[in-house]
Amino acid sequence: MSHITRRSFLKKAAGAASAAAIIPTMSSGWLSIAKAEQKEYFESEFGVSDSLCRKVLAKALYKGGDFADLYFEHTVGNWVALEDGKVNRAYSNIALGVGIRTVKGDQVGYGFTQELTEKSMLDAASTAATIADSNPNEPAGQFVGLKTSNYYPLKRLLTSVPLESKLPLVQSVNDRCFELSPLVIKVNAGFHDQQKRILVVTSDGVIARDLIPRNYLYALVVAEKDGKRERAWWNIGGRRDFSFYTTEIVKSLAQKAVSRAAVLFDAVQPPAGEMPVVLGPGITGILLHEAIGHGMEADFNRKGISTYATMLGKKVAEPFVSIVDNATNPQLLGSVNVDDECTLGQKTVLVENGILRSYMHDKISAIHYKVKPTGNGRRESYEHYVQPRMRNTYMLAGQASPEDIIKSVKKGIYVQDVSNGQVKIGEGDFAFYVSQGKMIEDGKLTLPIKDINIMGNGPKMLQNVTMVANDLEMAQTGAGACGKNGQRVPVSFGLPTVLVKSMTVGGVKA
Amino acid sequence: MNKEMYDLAAWSMKTTLSAGADQCRVGIHRNRFIEISYRERKPENIKEASERNLNIELFVNHRYSSQSTSDLRKDALKSFISNAVATTKLLAEDPYRSLPDPRYYQGRPNVNLQIVDPKHKQLSPDQRHTIVKAIEQAALTTGGEKVISVTASEQDYHIESVELRSNGFEGYRESTVYWAGAEVTAQDEGDRRPSGYHFVAAVNRDSLPSEEEIGEVAAQRTLDLLGAQKIKTQTLPVIVENRNVPRLLGGLLAAMYGRNIQQKQSFLADKKGQKIASEHLTLIDDPLVVGGLGSKLFDGDGFAAKKRIIIESGVLKEFFIDWYYSRKLDCEPTTAGTSNLIITPGKRSVKEIMKDLGRGIFITGFLGGNSNSTTGDASVGINGKLFDKGEPVQSVAEMNIAGNHLEFWHKLSEVANDPWMYSSQRTPSLVFTDVVVSGV
Secondary structure (H helix, E strand, O other): OOOOOHHHHHHHHHHOOOOOOEOOOOOHHHHHHHHHHHHHHHHHHHOOOHHHHHHHHHHHOEOEOOEEEEEEEEEEEEEEEEEOOEEEEEEEEEEEEEEEEEEEOOEEEEEEEOOOOHHHHHHHHHHHHOOOOOOOOOOOOOOEEOOOOOOOOOOEOHHHOOHHHHHHHHHHHHHHHHHHOOOEEEEEEEEEEEEEEEEEEEOOOEEEEEEEEEEEEEEEEEEEEOOEEEEEEEEEEEOOOHHHOOHHHHHHHHHHHHHHHHHHHHOEOOOOEEEEEEEOOOOOHHHHHHHHHHHHEHHHHHOOOOOOOOOOOOEOOOOOOOEEEEOOOOOOOOOOOEOOOOOEOOEEEEEEOOEEOOOEOOHHHHHHHOOOOOOOEEOOOOOOOOEEOOOEEEEOOOOEOHHHHHHOOOEEEEEEEEEEEEEOOOOOEEEEEEEEEEEEEOOEEEEEEOOEEEEEEHHHHHHOEEEEEOOOEEOOOOOOEEEEOOEEEEOEEEEOOEEEEEEEEEOOOO | OOHHHHHHHHHHHHHHHHOOOOEEEEEEEEEEEEEEEEEOOEEEEEEEEEEEEEEEEEEEOOEEEEEEEOOOOHHHHHHHHHHHHHHHHHOOOOOOOOOOOHHHHOOOOOOOOOOOOOOHHHOOHHHHHHHHHHHHHHHHHHHHHHEEEEEEEEEEEEEEEEEEEOOOEEEEEEEEEEEEEEEEEEOOOOOOOOEEEEEEEEOOHHHOOOHHHHHHHHHHHHHOOOOOOOOOOEEEEEEEOHHHHHHHHHHHHHOOEHHHHHOOOOOOOOOOOOEOOOOOOOEEEOOOOOOOOOOOOEOOOOOEOOOEEEEEOOEEOOOEOOHHHHHHHOOOOOOOOOOOEEEOOOOOOHHHHHHHHOEEEEEEEEEEEEEOOOOOEEEEEEEEEEEEOOEEEEEEEEEEEEEEHHHHHHHEEEEOOOOOOOOOEEOOOEEEEEEEEEOO
């Protein structure tokens, strides 16, 4: 590539794939077409060339520093929404820019610009460079493209899906919800989609591109019974092709939203206090993500502020507990072909048979711990620097049956869904709101419960997992975003049914 | 007024109308900021940038959409706008959509809100580093041997926005905001490593506490978390610390918005004029506070700003109803959102109140939880300090309070004299009696 400019090289490649708006489904053949289509994008649309990247990287390293990288992003997001029976509003957002990072040890200088001109980029690079104060470093002489798999192939670009196709989809969610129950008095429904294109160029000579879809269909239902109102929300999505949103998906979404609202009319608040808690499969994995996963992100451990900082290689759970963080699950919201600093998407075993095996690393923490980065270096957008972040985090299935787990509890609660989770990394303390669940009395599920919190301590909870069922489910959400230090990134999670022998359940009854 | 921003907004408005929109609102937002953090006595992150965004709300044959972009190249904008108009035409008609009646734009106060720090431009990179280093040093000194990690930071923003509406509205807002603080982690018994923090914000740098005070308080708040344990579930009085009140208040405010009222998701929809809290609660929304973080001369609909009493001695006086939902609800609009929210402070300090309360919990942090705007039910994790007759007994964590807003605010027995000044919500500490605090 040193004898041929990137622009001319890419134009040739693009010529072979000029009608690349259609991206075929997963097979080795279509990948090359998709890549060629992506390859030319920042080049043809914004004139980003190898020589320009090298110049900007050289500026980012002109005061020294260990490495630098460029993160180009062009994201198109759309949202159409229904209120009072009609799809009568649409929102869109276009984000364009480049973030420039200079790293020296664990220190980061960062600048970004929304204008992809040489001058603006060099200015942003100068800002990033101020983190270092020694002799200039040179970026690599040539860039080598990173070969990635594709965990979220598209038949059609999301930006090519016309609004006319989305309108009846959203309308049908509304109509289906009203058909399902006479209790329904209001429905808000909508479809979100986002198509993010990135180009990451590192000073050590690696270049990676990705086209990252994200979408979901949602329904919020308000129901009324005997003068009382309840509401519930549900969404289905991920990194999907638009063809995923079939009539069956609409039916399933509406069913879930309506039944979740209707059940609340019979729900009670359980007595407060310590009791066994059974976590149902799937969406409850957010508890694993918040209460345990964050503490295993390497930056918190590198700084000594995580409760897991001294536990690597030690027993943190019973031998039947294994936890992974995985970028490679097809179409799940946390999947990434490549992370935001050019490390391949991969699966990372965090806890293996009860032993803490690895933290989740970005490049900075990987250098600190003298290990390979695990592909967890992620950022919200070009406006943000990379941090170790989770992807799809889940506990592997165990041997027990879910029925046996429920039978084993004399008095406790069964948690079907939680939200608004928050954790204090250093203490490990967390609180979750239980939005759907049931009482367990004498080994049987009884009354639905609502409006309570469960409180606990992440490491203690992990130690207190005494049964794991064989029914692992992953959350099929498209709306889940995890916040950390002001940055939100999409994630997914999963859990089999598990028994936690004791947790604090908050309520109004002493 | 920033001429470059104004010209681009005017060009975008003209282009949008030429492309077929009946009405439009164009907003351009610009934010120049610097963020610096230190850890282990060296810069951890230095970030500096300028961001711009253009937002257009379009009204085409009573159809509505809102579109934003950071790609402000004129060619890109032209195609962005023509796509936006075409997209909007495809949506279902919504007869309630229009720009506000221009009479609500009238009467904009002619006052200087003093929300731009004249000294901001003079703040040098070296001064910023000096500020952060001083905060870090103070936190390390106060924290002593227990400290594992201190991250001190300073951020400052210069924000400008221009807004034009095609029926005769022009608005410009310029402000500065400073943030400073530290997060401190300390070693507790076993593997517990509690983190505490102290962050303050202000329009003017001179309104912030000294760097030494910021660092000291951050460290002290962390040391206060050491040895925290949950205690037996019991009914106690609680004092919610001033800076944490907005979290509680948020649950009440959510039910006051026009959208939630019209969409039948408000537990307060039929409570206007009724007593929803004890007589100790008076809540005011005042956009005209000099130097206030939420101060503005016009609201999100362009309505001229004015002070409003939202709750007076426990009686709900007003909702936040924007133009669109006022039309759907067939009522007079008030304002699109909050500006500076002020709870009228009481006379006594938290210390004095504690002495008379007997045994209770001073809540210094909330965790997780939920508040349901439809039913008013709420549940949230807490941590803080158990006290007895004004004396600290122990730190508590992993505990929870729950209830319904319609009952909970009637338990408000006193408001302290300590409004938190470093936020657009100037809330004093609040005392609630007979609250079930669940733990063991």
